[in-house]
Amino acid sequence: MDLRFSAQDEDFRRELRAWLDANLPAxxxxxxxxxxxGSDESFELRREWEARKAAAGFAGIQWPTEYGGxxxxxxxxxxxxxxxARAAAPSTVNPLGLAFLAPTVMAIGTDAQKRDIIRPLLHCxxxxxxxxSEPGAGSDLAAISMRAEPQGEEYLLNGQKIWTTNALHxxxxxxxxxxxxxxxxxxxxxxxxxxxxxxxxGVEARPLKQMTGAxxxxxxxxxDATCPKTDVLGGEGxxxxxxxxxxxxxxxxxxIAQYTEFRRMWDEVVGVAARMxxxxxxxxxxxxxxxxxxxxxxxxxxxxxHSWHVLTQTSNGRDLGFEASMTKIMWSETFRRVSxxxxxxxxxxxxxxxxxxxxxxxxxxxxxxxxxxxxIWGGSQQVQRTVVAERVLGLPR
Ligand SMILES: Cc1cc2nc3c(=O)[nH]c(=O)nc-3n(C[C@H](O)[C@H](O)[C@H](O)COP(=O)(O)OP(=O)(O)OC[C@H]3O[C@@H](n4cnc5c(N)ncnc54)[C@H](O)[C@@H]3O)c2cc1C
Numbered sequence: 001m002d003l004r005f006s007a008q009d010e011d012f013r014r015e016l017r018a019w020l021d022a023n024l025p026a027x028x029x030x031x032x033x034x035x036x037x038g039s040d041e042s043f044e045l046r047r048e049w050e051a052r053k054a055a056a057g058f059a060g061i062q063w064p065t066e067y068g069g070x071x072x073x074x075x076x077x078x079x080x081x082x083x084x085a086r087a088a089a090p091s092t093v094n095p096l097g098l099a100f101l102a103p104t105v106m107a108i109g110t111d112a113q114k115r116d117i118i119r120p121l122l123h124c125x126x127x128x129x130x131x132x133s134e135p136g137a138g139s140d141l142a143a144i145s146m147r148a149e150p151q152g153e154e155y156l157l158n159g160q161k162i163w164t165t166n167a168l169h170x171x172x173x174x175x176x177x178x179x180x181x182x183x184x185x186x187x188x189x190x191x192x193x194x195x196x197x198x199x200x201x202g203v204e205a206r207p208l209k210q211m212t213g214a215x216x217x218x219x220x221x222x223x224d225a226t227c228p229k230t231d232v233l234g235g236e237g238x239x240x241x242x243x244x245x246x247x248x249x250x251x252x253x254x255x256i257a258q259y260t261e262f263r264r265m266w267d268e269v270v271g272v273a274a275r276m277x278x279x280x281x282x283x284x285x286x287x288x289x290x291x292x293x294x295x296x297x298x299x300x301x302x303x304x305x306h307s308w309h310v311l312t313q314t315s316n317g318r319d320l321g322f323e324a325s326m327t328k329i330m331w332s333e334t335f336r337r338v339s340x341x342x343x344x345x346x347x348x349x350x351x352x353x354x355x356x357x358x359x360x361x362x363x364x365x366x367x368x369x370x371x372x373x374x375x376i377w378g379g380s381q382q383v384q385r386t387v388v389a390e391r392v393l394g395l396p397r
Pocket of ligand 1: 129130131132133135136137138139140162163164165166217373376377378379380381382383386
């Protein structure tokens with residue numbers, strides 16, 4: 001087993017590091033820089049950063065060059081993710097467009113959709129939202145009730161979506177709506193995926209406040225909103241198949257970036273524990289806490305080796321399919337484990353977004369709070385475990 005990267009991969013790493021050193025301002029790598037910004041300002045700064053990366057050829061690492069990508073390998077993408085996490089570069093503002101929509105459009109979009117959607121998205125000129133979840137349809141996506149009635153060359157949309165990431169900053173939304181009736185009780189039939197302009201009178205986004213105080217997601221209401229019939233992705237009535245294809249692009253992603261990020265968080269937690277007092281001694285000397293820190297580190301190391309295994313599989317051209325659910329379970333639970341230890345170190349201060357100015361805990365607290373949601377979005381743990389049980393292990397339903 002050879003766990004080294006190839007010479008070409010290491011060349012790419014050097015090139016990327018040099019570019020990051022020259023282009024990512026030191027202050028943007030500091031949590032305090034972001035902690036002081038409002039969500040609109042930080043969104044715009046991150047959007048500019050993303051556009052700069054794309055202009056320099058450091059976006060769409062694995063995408064074909066005809067779409068403005070770099071035509072790279074899975075290992076180059078893993079190195080890219082790892083270096084971005086290591087440099088504490090801002091996270092992407094267009095995750096749903098980049099990870100889900102773009103590869104789906106490349107696979108099944110019309111020529112016009114490929115031309116109009118992919119490049120603007122890569123350069124962050126268009127921010128995309130994902131409008132799947134509804135108040136009565138989260139894990140059970142086939143229960144959606146939003147309707148799209150055909151009217152001439154358009155659809156008329158009425159309904160509501162919820163938990164929409166970037167709802168307040170979105171330009172467009174790919175969303176699921178009923179364009180027909182369920183066929184003979186088949187709930188998956190009669191659904192279409194529509195690409196809808198959010199800057200129109202019939203679309204209203206309202207913020208939902210999270211426990212961090214931010215509103216990264218919101219509710220989106222459609223009242224006689226319109227969508228041209230040419231903006232159906234994958235054909236009318238094929239929404240279920242289109243959605244399954246789109247969600248499959250979540251798979252195959254390695255967890256190397258997550259490992260790097262959570263490992264940095266673990267190091268910070270150890271640093272905080274060394275500075276915090278517990279019964280007259282540094283908290284880090286508490287034997288129970290030490291065991292929990294060690295347990296979290298063991299999970300982190302398991303995640304690292306698992307992510308290398310995944311990378312080996314994808315580099316050899318193997319589609320991970322449902323095994324990807326294991327990666328999602330592992331990284332989201334490891335994240336929670338690290339943040340649970342942090343919670344034990346700081347105690348009740350964990351629940352306060354600006355806990356102790358003397359320890360600069362704000363960003364760490366916000367990250368730890370965010371970890372709570374990762375076991376829900378993108379498919380909850382319970383649903384992922386069912387997938388692993390049935391589709392990977394072949395257990396009976
Ligand atoms: C931070 C965040 C961002 C999000 N962003 C988006 C977004 O941009 N776009 C979007 O469309 N959605 C988004 N979501 C919604 C997310 O995808 C849903 O929350 C998720 O799919 C779960 O659906 P639900 O909340 O309706 O819970 P439900 O589906 O009602 O589930 C409630 C509980 O029941 C369990 N459960 C449900 N069905 C089963 C089953 N068959 N077997 C076992 N257990 C089951 C679930 O695991 C869960 O614990 C986001 C959510 C969060 C937290």
